[in-house]
Amino acid sequence: MREINWNCKKKFGFKDEEEVLKTVFDPDSNIEFIRIIFPDILGRRMDFSTPVNELERVFKEGKGFDGSSVEGFMRIEESDLVIKPDPKTFRVIPWEYQGFNEKTRWQEAIMSGDIFTPEGNPYDGDSRYVLKNALTLAKKEFGIDDIKIGPELEFFLFPKKNTAEPLDDGGYFFGGLHGEIRKEIQLLLKKMGIDSEYDHHEVANGQHEIDLKYLSALEMADVSMLFKYVVKKVARMHGLYATFMPKPLNGQNGSGMHVHQSIWRKGKNLFFSSNSPYHLSQKARHYTAGLMEHSQEISAVFCQWINSYKRLIKGYEAPVYIAWGQRNRSAYIRVPEYQPGKEHSTRIELRSPDPACNLYLAFATMVMAGLKGMREKYDLADPVEENIYAMSNAKQKRLHIKTLPPNLTKSLDYMKKS
Secondary structure, eight states, X not given: OEEOOOOOSOOSOOOSHHHHXXXXXXXXXXXXXXXXXXXXXXXXXXXXXXXGGGHHHHHHHOEEEEGGGSTTSOOGGGOEEEEEEOGXXXXXXXXXXXXXXXXXXXXXXXXXXXXXXXXXXXXXXXXXXXXXXXXXXXXXXXXXXXXXXXXXXXXXXXXXXXXXXXXXXXXXXXXXXXXXXXXXXXXXHHHTTOOEEEEEEOSSXXXXXXXEOOEEHHHHHHHHHHHHHHHHHHHHHTTOEEEOOSOOSTTSOOOOEXXXXXXXXXXXXXXXXXXXXXXXXXXXXXXXXXXXXXXXXXXXXXXXXXXXXHHSSTTTTOOOXXXXXXXXXXXXXXXXXXXXXXXXXXXXXXXXXXXTSOHHHHHHHHHXXXXXXXXXXXXXXXXXXXXXXXXOHHHHHHTTOEEOOSSHHHHHHHHHHO
């Protein structure tokens, strides 16, 4: 992979189709292809590319495709769908692609796309549309104009695909173990307008974490899918294999995606209260209670693979019990400790999701569960600040602490009854 010389005057942060077209048709841009991406029902990245000279038509008409060939979309007898790129997601990819001939090189840009029916209506099975609907409901019903999301995305690096041999024997915060790969990933993301907050080696051998700076929910879903693409690309260029599989190694910690979240109106964090316990407002308490009340039935969205439940077991810092606390990392939800003067940082941290989920559906589900808690004014249980792993069954029962589903089959049973 060879980084490019930046000839484009603008590489990200576009507002409309006109601005995008002006950039790609600039003779100095050197962009040859536009890659348009979207998730299937499992959250896997689907994409197609179009030459730059076709982009104006694709903006106007979209690009038709066979929806029956995409997992979870359409039946074969009604399979036609149309994808249209969202110009606000346009980003120039900061490396060159190379063909079989080393001299054949080209440059691309990338956008997220929305799915429509042939009649021009949004397609209900489009995960991005599902998230948009959840955010629209939050605005319409509660006046929430922003829901900020900050995921902690963990992944493993292996020396090659289909091997269970870790790349290193490092642990939490170990220095010098492939940290240069994390830096390379972050530098490329920054050139695409995607900021990170920090990176480090995680607990398990060969496990890494890069935390992205929080963004609005829809943009974070788009960015997180790009993040996974860049991580895998950089690893491959180093002859390595990156995986977001929840539990690739038995006997070691799995990869989670702890999701920090807060709701906002007119620039004000609605989760903050200056005189409430844990500095959580009543809205925050209702929202958190919604996530806890529906935790069992929404587990299949956050943890959608059989392998996901190999991570959700005692002893590996993964949540098993449905409780909340401040410093308690055995709980389902954690409330990071308030720091004076940082009201904007008041948030909750949902700890059960893993990075192999459909990010759009996961974020939408979190929002909808939280909104239901606010709508119906659910009461939030008392916090639990002791290690629930070590707590007796009798005490768990006395405190009304339930457990997450132990496997995907049970999760789906809860979902069907929801």
